[in-house]
Amino acid sequence: MNLSIMWDAVPKLLAGVPVTLQLVSLALLFGFVLAAVIALMRLSGSRIASSFAATYVFVFRGTPLLVQIFLIYYGLGQFPEVRSSIFWVILREPYWCGILALTLNTAAYSSEMIRGGIQSVPPGQIEAARACGYSRFLVFRRIVAPIAMRQALPAYGNEVILMVKASSLASTITLLEITGIARRIISQTFAVFEVFIVAGAIYLVINFLITRLIRYAEWRLTPYLRRPA
Amino acid sequence: MLELLAWGDTGWGDELVRGTLMTLAVALCSFALGQVFGGLGATAKLNGGIVTRAIAEVYTTVVRGVPELLVIYLLFFGSSNAVMGIASLFGYTGYIEVNAFTIGVLSVGLISGAYSTEVIRGAIQAVPFGQIEAGRAVGMRRGQIFFRILLPQTLRYALPGLGNVWQLTLKDTALISVTALAELMRSAQIAAGVTRNPFLFYVLAAVLYLVLTSLSTYAFDRAEKHANRGVRRA
Amino acid sequence: MKKTLTALAAGLALFAVTGTAQAQTKIRIATEGAYLPWNGQDASGKLIGFEIDLAAELCKRMGATCEVIAQDWDGIIPGLQSRKYDVIMAGMSITDERKQVISFAGPYATEPTSFAAMKGSPLLGLNLPTTAVDMATITPDEQKLIDQTAASVKGKTVGVQVSTIQQNMVEQLMPGVEVRTYDKVDNLGLDLVSGRIDALVADGSAINGLIAASDQNKDITKFGPAFSRGLLGEGVGAGVRKADTELQAKLDKAIKDATADGTMGKLSTQWFGYDISIKSGS
Structure with missing residues (x-):
């Protein structure tokens, strides 16, 4: 173990943290919107919409993210038709390809969580709200959404952590996030252990902070479970 | 396009099929190893002393908190040295090769084990304690309680969670392509590189992974039905 | 349950067998397998290229048995250091940075x-x-x-x-x-x-x-x-661990001999279409 290499690697690797966090937060944001759409399609009762949503989830959950990233980046870039289309503005950049792959991937997983959360809402509560004269929208906003969110939060927290880890695969398409920088430092110093251990520690800290944040959110969302002071 | 997929020395069909089988082999061994780690981890967390519990806690936290790619790289470059270090304690100083397959199984198994630990722990805790007390009350020995009461029910409770871990394990094997083991992802990458046709080969890889995951979903569904055959439904 | 246990035991046995110690009897040479004409792979997944033929030639001259294996480029030097193989022949130029961590036999070729x-x-x-x-x-x-x-x-x-x-x-x-x-x-x-x-x-x-x-x-x-x-750098050479001075000397001699009697030039012309071997006096 060469401590000076580890020490030198710390600031360089920390410089990759913003890129990692950007990839994760943008993918989660876009992914959540897409996931909500897919979950609603799944629950819509329309056969076409629901089977489309099911297929989407099946494909993206059933294949490794690495395959998805390569397919989007190198696979689509292969076709002159794609390169002359409007999508090339996004697909040209490794940064957006990374975000696109992570978005599509997380949307598949999150949509199942949202679906589970919505289905966990006791029908009696919805009936009660309807009986009180709530509109459909108001039922959703005041009854379904809060309960579903509370229900899905622990699983979603795991998904956030999986996304932080998954973002390391963006290094395979030339992106310089934490793992990408680590590989670059290794290519100059050949010190695999030193650099990857520091990189691993940074990921651990990020994930630890996220876990705490989610726990806090859970605590805030369950005042009824707290013992009165 | 068809000649690209031909069987034999001219096309990539046989490489892809062999890669798929290799992926399956690595995934099965990793999952089995993961169950050993998971069982040990869960036991340590539930019944261990302070030290074993702490070790299990560190294991699951670190392995689940660090990207799989890093775990694989660290084992890939470190396993030989580690094995040789252990061997030198016993007086053997020669070189010991740890091949790519073993490294793949070891690293994916380690990851699989960390997730299994939590699943198995939850399943053990789901067995009502009264049943164990009842076992004791009728004079069952510890082993009997374990094999007749705890294990069958734990297995049933753990099955859905383990199904998820299996899917995760199967997909994580794609990452060991970095160790040059000729599994599915690696074969697809080589074919894509040589033929300059990444789209075709990554789509094919995706389809083959889908075949594996859907077959295993079916198998786990069957297993769950079998395990739950004695359970009354409301 | 018994079946599960048997399956588990079988898996572990397989695992143990593949992990057993293997005595070091032959020289293992790593190449990238994605850098034609230096080294590449054909449609049967076999390694081919100038350096694969050169490795066979050098091993014949050294009277050694060799095995050429594929290793991704970005881990090729760490892999040598952790003794996954003994020699790197992957179009690697001899540079001062690399010489700080490994030593080289050769150079056997040069290309701008x-x-x-x-x-x-x-x-x-x-x-x-x-x-x-x-x-x-x-x-x-x-x-x-x-x-x-x-x-x-x-x-x-x-x-x-x-x-x-x-x-x-x-x-x-x-x-x-x-x-x-x-x-x-x-x-x-x-x-x-x-x-x-x-x-x-x-x-x-x-x-x-x-x-x-x-x-x-x-x-x-x-x-x-x-x-x-x-x-x-000073041309492309074969990388070896610093401690392996004997292997380095043997490889170096084999490379010099193969260059002197024109074998290197012949192999080079076969793969590159022109001679990239090191001319004496340059």
């Missing part, structure tokens, strides 16, 4: 570095001189050429393979360039064709290899000077 862009690129329109630039002894004229090249790619996106002499060259001599690093030359080629990068820098023969590889690549065109030596 070039830039390349797609036909129709404005970079080709600049008509940079294609003179050879010896970076070990830079004359004022050569310095002007370097500066001229640097100015032309300034602000452009240039791709290189990670951890190569080309990455070093662009990062050190050409400020203001957005450098993208790739794991493999194949992917570098894909992104040049797709237009994600404006130019690539690689070994001249590897660029030839790319151009020959497929129809889509035929518009890849070299431009600018052919750089060699200096920070690009």
